[in-house]
Amino acid sequence: MDELIKLVSVFFRIGLFTVGGGYAMLPMLQREVVEKYKWLTEEEILNIYAIGQSTPGIIAINVATFVGTRRKGLTGAIAATLGMVLPSLIIITLIAAFFTEFKDNAYAKSAFEGVRAAVAGLLVIIVAQMVKKAVTDILGYLLMFGAFSAIVFFKAPAIPVILLGGIIGIIYYSAIAAKNFKASPETNEKNAPAKKPDTDNQQEIEK
Amino acid sequence: MIYLKLFYIFFKTGLFTIGGGLATLPLLHEQTVGAGLISNQDFYDMLAVSQSTPGPIGINLATYVGYELGSIPGAIIATLAMVAPSIITIYVIAKFISDFNKNAYVRRAMRGFRPTAVGMIATAAYFVLVNSVIPGGKNSEPQEGASQIVIGGIFLLSAYLYYKYKPHPVFIIIGSAIAGIIFLG
Structure with missing residues (x-):
């Protein structure tokens, strides 16, 4: 207790x-x-x-x-x-x-008009920093722009978009791992990035 | 039945949020604003409050939306629903799987999830820009030229200050509120 x-x-x-x-x-x-x-x-x-x-x-x-x-x-x-x-x-x-x-008070209304503009500014910077951390290769950029366009232009629902991102990740990176393995069987996934820095995420290796 | 609906919305949001609280934004926006439960403006006002008060942003948002739609019971239900998926999955992982992150397939899925989540968070930035900063946005009220310049200035200045000096968001939000009262009142 x-x-x-x-x-x-x-x-x-x-x-x-x-x-x-x-x-x-x-x-x-x-x-x-x-x-x-x-x-x-x-x-x-x-x-x-x-x-x-x-x-x-x-x-x-x-x-x-x-x-x-x-x-x-x-x-x-x-x-x-x-x-x-x-x-x-x-x-x-x-x-x-x-x-x-x-909320309906006139001062509060003006205050929140200012705050919304500031939130937009914060979000833009936060997203830019996330891109640096999370988007490390071509597939990353494709997934990022794909998810953005799917939601903004095609009004796609969010859950299928995120699930699809995971599935594509499994297929793509498994294919790369398989290819690397074929090319040099002694190269396992852990040291592959040393030879091909584009294909594996350093962050994960550190973990 | 609003409580059931709240539970459903936030359980789903909690389940499909991977990463920080901001990752809840697109899904939560779709589930609440998209479903006509709250207005777009209210949503972003809540976001501003959630960012500048103690507690994780995702939880603050859940409590806030829950309260708006179902008063105190609504706040409690939304918050509990939001954390329920975490409790279930993490309990199972902490108990039974010690090297979850070492699984190759899990890691590959995560490498796909992360950029996708960034793209989704970017939609949140896009929508708030279109709605509150860019003139003639679909939800923005018609503004005089001078107000429009002030709004654009607050946007640029906050982005710059946040990028350059990394202050806590609460300072920028308070500053922008004061600027709003002085220049937009």
Whole structure:
């Protein structure tokens, strides 16, 4: 019980002091989970991030669930996740309740006109930075432009688009791996990128 | 039944979000604005609030949309629905599979998912640009020339400042709100 309360309170604090995306909570997570409570090592945290990034769900929640499961099984997972979402639930509910009241206020309207323009500016930069990190080869560019056009110009639904991206990734990179294997049987997937940097993602190798 | 609908929408959004909270944007936009549940403007206002308040953006968005559509029970249901897929998949992975990321097929699928997700997030940037910055966008109200210049200026300045100095988004959002009140009021 003690441990469950601790899980809730630690992740409550992390949720409360994380403003922005899942990466913003990494330093906080390190301080609380690694240094203070020694629940996990630094390396384990980074592995969890890698897994959290590549499984369904928001990274921050995935990390909380993972730490909770490792500590206390399913109840631990629920406790940590609950702690993580509680600050959002409380703060956003308060803001939303207040916001609907003042949304039609003339000042608020002008303020939000400015804010929307700023959000557009932020998103453009965020996308540009993501391109640098996530798009590493020709197929990446094709998938990115393909997904964008499918949604913007053809109004394609989002779920099939993301699923198709994954399927194409499996087919394409498997074909490349098979080709590399044929060309030089001693070259396994792990050291292939050293010879053909375009075909394998360095990030994954580091993981 | 709005609660069931909220649960369904956010469970689906949680399940198909891979990566950070911003990856929820296109799907959530489709499920809420596309379905006529909330207006486009409200959606991007919520995004601005979600980015500048504590907590993961995806969760903030879920709570917010849930509250708008179903008050406090709606907020709770939307948030729980959003995290349910995470709890299920991560629990299974943490319990049974220790080297999930070492599987070659999983890695290849992820290499396909990531650029696709970037393309989808780019659509969010595109839609907010078209709707709130570019003159004559389908949802923007007719603006005087001067207001249009201010809006364009806020857009460019925020992009520049964020690129150059990487401040926390909350500062840019507060700054742009103040600029809006002064120059667009």
